[in-house]
Amino acid sequence: MPLSDMPVPDLVIRSRAVLVDGAFRPAAVVVHDGVVVAVEELDAAVEAAAEVILPPEQVLIPGIVDSHVHVNEPGRTDWEGFASATRAAARGGVTTIIDMPLNSIPPTTTPEALDLKREAAAPQAVIDVGFWGGAIPSSLGHLRELHDAGVFGFKAFLSPSGVDEFPHLSTAQLHEAMAEIAAFDGLLIVHAEDPERLDDAPEPEGASYSAFVRSRPDASELSAIEHVIDAVSQTGGRAHILHLSSARALPAIRDAKARGLRLTVETCPHYLSFDEEHIPDGGTQYKCCPPIRDAANQELLWEALVDGTIDLVASDHSPSTAELKFAGDGDFDQAWGGISGLELSFRAVWTGACERRIPLESVVGWMSGATAGLVGLADRGRIAVGARADLVAFDPEAEVTVSAAALAHKNPVSAFDGSRLRGSVERVWLRGEPVDETAAAGQLLSRG
Structure with a gap:
């Protein structure tokens, strides 16, 4: 429909660089009722209720979709909660998150537990929130009920998860879950480490980071991923490997x-930003499972992103209290494993991309278009007519030194503390409205 035949739009945003169809070009993005209704020439005559002209140093990109976030509410809200997590996300240019089924209590493994998640999120979510379900031994045979309740797929661990209420699947149970999920064409997302290979590995040695890496060897990831591939091959189902750290796979x-x-x-910003050689002994803020490996491994992950072997990047924001993160005074065996990076993930990946002359449009593709595609959210992850007006004004050349104490997530701990990152999120619009950190304007999303 021509603009002249439409109601007066709510908003027009003009920028010399708008990401459209995978490339930046000058454009005027016209928004009405929360949706992009036109993408016009920069100087097109458009009358709207509001007009924003971005300064020349800013570009307009779609909101980031983070498909791997641990919010932990209800049950462990002292680790993180929907108010703090969605506020941090918005500050990082993230307009949609998909919440993991652990480490909340109860975990999201039943429709009733999903209802509790929704009740917790609804009055607090600053941005949009969807939910993963969990595939644990006790939920096998009942996954269709949770699928029909609207989860985007099912998270499974193949090794101990770290919390008792979310036990891992055996190899036989993995095949059982894959067959059950394939029957209704769902999605299984997998933490892929083989517990037998972990048992065979040497124990961590206190504060030694290199010993911690040896305790979570590449062979564990490779073996578990081979199990997943075998299950996909046998069932014809669909699976997604979470947080790949090892290029050996x-x-x-x-x-x-x-x-x-x-x-x-997927891989994660921390695997693309840090390497074993620069992590100090006792630096448990860098502990995650699978672990951050060496610099040569990191470059192979970057290459695999560029060539499409790795499909996307998600934060795996997995916070805890400072007490848990630094438990044991630098002992990697005792400290909680998880990286808090939701607010920084997009800028961290952009920083690494700049060092490798990878363009911004590739980073946005990995962290917005591809992540939206993973979960079937066809209405976002791009700037196009008919797409949601979830938009970010971004200054790609700005630089900032990260202070963990200034971040919006609940506990002031982050492996990125002190890092120098490129890029600044200047403005964020959710459905064409400026994000207000004090307003729970986010929608709760369901599959389909």
């Missing part, structure tokens, strides 16, 4: 994709 992943198996893979 890339050949198996490439082979699976070449065979046409329905497998996707």
Whole structure:
């Protein structure tokens, strides 16, 4: 419909660089009722209720969609909650998060537990929130009920999760879950470490980071991913490998994709930003599982992103209290494993991309378009007519030194503390409205 035949739009945003169809160009983005209704030439005559002209140093991109966030509410809200997590997300240019089924109590493994999640999130969410379900031994045979209740897929661990209320699946149970989920064409997302290989590895040695990495060897990831590939091959189902840290698994992943198996893979900002050689002994703020590995491994992950072997990047924001994160005074065996990076994830990846001359449009593709595609949210992750007007004004050349104490997530701990990052999120619009950190304007999302 021509603009002249439409009601007066709510908003027009003009920028010399708008990301449209994978490339930046000058444009005027016209918004009405929360949706992009036109993408016009920069100087097009558009009368709207409000007009924003971005300064030349800012670009307009779609809101980031973070498909891997641990909010932890209800039950462990002292670790994180919907108010603090969604506020941090918005400050980082994230307009949609999908919440993991743990470490909340109860975990999201039943429709009733999903209802509790929704009740907790609804009065607090600053941005949009969707939910993953959990595949644990006791929920097998009942996953369709949770699927029908609206979760975007099912998270499973193949090794102990770290919390008693979310036990891992055996290899046989993995195949059982994959077959059950394939029957209704759902999605299984997998923490892939093989517990037998972990048991065979040497124990962590106190504050030694290199000993901690040896305790979570590449072989554990590779073995578990091979189990997932086998389950996908046997069932025809769809699986997604979470937080890939080991480049040793890339050949198996490439082979699976070449065979046409329905497998996707993510990595995380911390694996792309930090390396084993620069993590100090006792630096438990860097502890995560699987672990951050060496610099050569990191470069192979970047290469796999560029060539499409790895499909997307998500934060795996997994916070805890400072007491838990630094438990044991630097002992990697005692400290909680998880990186708090929700507010920084987009800028961290952009910083690494700049060092490798990877363009901003690729980073947005990995963290917005691809993540939205993973969960089937076709209405976002791009700037196009008919898409949601979830938009971010971003200054790609600005630089900031991170202070964990100034971040919006609940506990002031982050591996990125002191890092120098590129980029600044200047403005964020949710459905065409400026995000207000004091208003619970976010919507609760359901699959489909």
